[in-house]
Amino acid sequence: MKKIVKIVFYKRIFAGIFIIAYFSFNALFNQYLFSYQEQIQLFRFDLDYFTSFLTKPGGLTNYLGAFFIQFYFIPLIGAFIVTVAGIAVSLLTGYILRKYKIFGIIWSIIPVLFLFFLQSNPYFTLGYTLGLIFTLSSIALCITIYNNDIRYITQFIGFIFLYWISGGFSFLFILFCSIHELFFTKIRYRFFISLGYMLIAVIIPYLAWESIYYIPLPEAWSSLIFFQNSVQTRNGFLLLLLYYPCLLIVAKIRLTQLKKIDYKFGWNWKTFIVGFVLIAGFIFTVPVIRKWDAYNNRISTLLGIFYNTKDEKWDKVIKLSSKYSGTDPFIVSYTNLALYKSGQLGDKMFNFSQIGPRGLFLKWEEDNVTPIFGCEVFYQLGYFNEAYRWAFEAMVSTGQSPYLLKRLVLTSIINGNNSVAEKYIEVLNQSLFYRKWAQHYSDYLNNPTLLLKDNEINEKRHLLIHTDFFADLDNFDINLIHLLENHPENRMAFEYYMTSLLLGKNITEFASNINRLKDYGYKEIPLHYEEALIIYIVNFNENFVPKDYTIRESTIQRFKNYVDTYSPYFARKKQDAAKVLSKLYGNTYWFYSQFY
């Protein structure tokens, strides 16, 4: 009796620590991921939205997943939901395994660890976990039915029902049922029953495909279990699904070999420590493993940047970027945007990775990520048609999302297309967390005088383009010139133009525009502009410092030091000089212009 109490105690402690660790990790490290998942979908309380999920087997599970994901609006709730889902998987797994005399909490924790890694992929949504939960629940229900006839009927109906709700997950169910009948019952006709189950698994989806769903034939079986966005995640997920039948078969074979009736994993201080070390090890290795997993440093930085850009927290964007040393164009362009918005672009851009003029705008790609990330800079620049276009294209390729719909509402209102804005507002109005925002802008449309009081819209409207030009998708500096022709006072367009000249190493054009600094109220020449001017002056022996401005003595001195450091390497390999100079002058325009 004492021993049982002790086991329960250890078990509870272990489970408690695991749950806390799981929740904490989700809350601390996955908040941006949850936010991103919430931002790329829009759950609508609308019948048409609901029915749109029923076009594929498993749609209902996806619908429920989308329902819960809307609560990721508060990332902490996201962590809570994911943790609860993990606990549900663990409890159901434990319950099922106990029915087969496989004891030990570790067996029921393994699927949660799988899920932990799988969930790190931004496109592995809660629907997948819910599919697993529904399947495990169905299995748990069926194996508790001891009357054979009732069990067969339940399993048959359960498969059809589960197929409709959770698509391909139903095959895990039917596989489990087959294994159950084959290995764990002694019915005379168990082979035929198992065979019957397999036939059902082939026939029912085919009939559904033939009569209900308009999908490619293989999808009739693979819907919802064949993860498409990453091979790594797909394989991991299939492994998780195979874990259950494999464990069952292996356990059965081992039990038969050992002539034991159950598999026990005794709880004492040794096993407790082993378990604890296992969890601790898992927690500490996750960040390392995640570097090669779908949720790597680049993606986590990008999701963080996206999260903070959405709320215009530019300092946080810069902070996140400073921890990233790569040259991902998404991150570089958002970093430059954040630097501009916080007034630091001309002074600090070379403190961060730069990739040439392409680092200011994303290159158009017809995928489901580029348009989402690319539209922001156009909006900030006052290039509203492009902001609208990118947001719309993103919505077409990824589906309706709060972030994109908000952008479409604002760009439409700014452009004076109120009827179109109203449409997007109506869509947002069907959501739970964006109704208030939608109603706010709906009031604007009903009462245009309110619109005049909105600073953001008025400021942006001031930048409306009046002289038409076509977007140049390859040479963005040409668009900037057009923006400046339309609104010479557009400071962001000016700074982006100057930056594109610097990044394109077009010093002559840069110098010819430097006199415009005064028009934009610059009190002093930004540091990198000074650095570029020095190069120009040295190369062309022509003083181009604008009137009423001077180049700071510290910059001149630093340039001299740069030249002194560089001099010994004139005759040597460029890489040798770069190695030395990057440490001291890697954050200067001189270094960029010479070594990039």
Add this chain to the structure above:
Amino acid sequence: MILSEKIQFIFLFFVNHYSIKVWLILMSGLLCACSDSISNYSEIARKPKIDPDYCGITIPPNIAPLNFIINEEAEKYYVQIHALNCESINIHSNGKNIRISASKWKLFLEQCKGKDYFIEIFTKQEGKWDKYQTLINHVATDSIDSYLVYRLIDPGFKSWNKMGIYQRCLENFCETPIMVNDVSDGNCMNCHSFSKNSNNLMLFHMRGKNPGTIIYRNGKISRVNTKTTQTISAGVYPAWHPNGRYVAFSVNQIIQKFHSVPDRKIEVIDTLSDLILYDTETNVVASCAEISLKERFETFPSWSNDGKFLYFCSAKASSPSKYDKIQYDLLRIAFNSETSLFGEVDTVISSSKTGSSISFPRISPDGKFLLFCMSKYGNFSIWHAESDLYLKNLKNGEIIKPDINSDFTESYHTWSSSGRWIVFSSRRKDGLFTRPYFAYFDTTGKAFKPFLLPQKRPEFYKTFLKSFNVPELIINKVDLNPRDFLKIIKSDPIDATFKSNY
């Protein structure tokens, strides 16, 4: 919004959509039985605001119920639809959405053929009933073709995702897919076309993955590659010859440009454009100099009802930088379907006279009228807000602008098989999302106020973010569904062969 409000919002959604609805239906039935009219009310000296605008319209006797929203604030609504010697329809509602019983509506329209019918709208505020001015519509004696085929697409620029060609029964609200790209690797598909409103003779193009022109003829589906080494591209804008054997296509090289000013979004420009003739029996693509001049852009073929002339739009070839100077004339070329030879070209409408560019010519089934679009320049009229529909009387040459246009785009259009109805694309509701409108044409060519395709849920259009593209009226249902195309999609297309100087 505080949490309790959010919970309330979720609760109300489910309650609204499910249980209460049943209760409301039962109660409204009870109410209808108790009080079918309101005797005590004040009159409001204006018409009620309803959406869609189903007021002063002429409708076919076989159209689905014209459900609508009453955009007036009130606690209760009462609608009476009545006509002389017809059984009236009475609807009580606690909400703005008015849904008409399909069976009652069908009976009502049968009794109402050739008559006006009236919509009385009452609203109740603070215990008092108000009555708005009566809305009057007319039921024509001429039926409309039973099915409308359209492509549902995002009115986007370059990307696409889910896309499909659907057929909607106009007599009820049943919509079924003919083809969806879920079964064809998510490819693009476009330009569905029918011969003389027939549901047995159709084609559409598949782009991207699994490219080719899918032709449904004599109960068989085939996939053809109409691109030959001698032609600019595979077939684009199609037109079936009335004999159902030939199809005229434009072949185009197209570029897109994106505007920057608020009221314009995109320009679709032809850089090369010719016409070809495809023979569905011999699988031969042919062309002749008159319809494939290097110095001109020929596009939008359309046959006369007797098949003796091929109408098409033609403009002087110009560089894309002069896109806003390109104006298309309407020409026609004689055609002998027995010899498959083209004859002389003559000008039907010159853009230099109209000062506008012509697109989408379509001749009425009786051959008396020509309906077409005119915009300032170019041919991709859907992105031109100024594009309107015009009607040319082919007997006296008179061109009129029928009173069916709006301040926004009117574009693609089709005649019904009887020639008494047209369906056309319009962006009049919001300037972006294309919707199908129907208008009645009498025998003299007089057009009547158009009405929007009715939907089961009257609020449908408010949040529907897809465009109804290329609306085509057909007599009956196309007996195809997306699964029927699976085999043909996966097999290799048949390559057409080229023959010049037809």
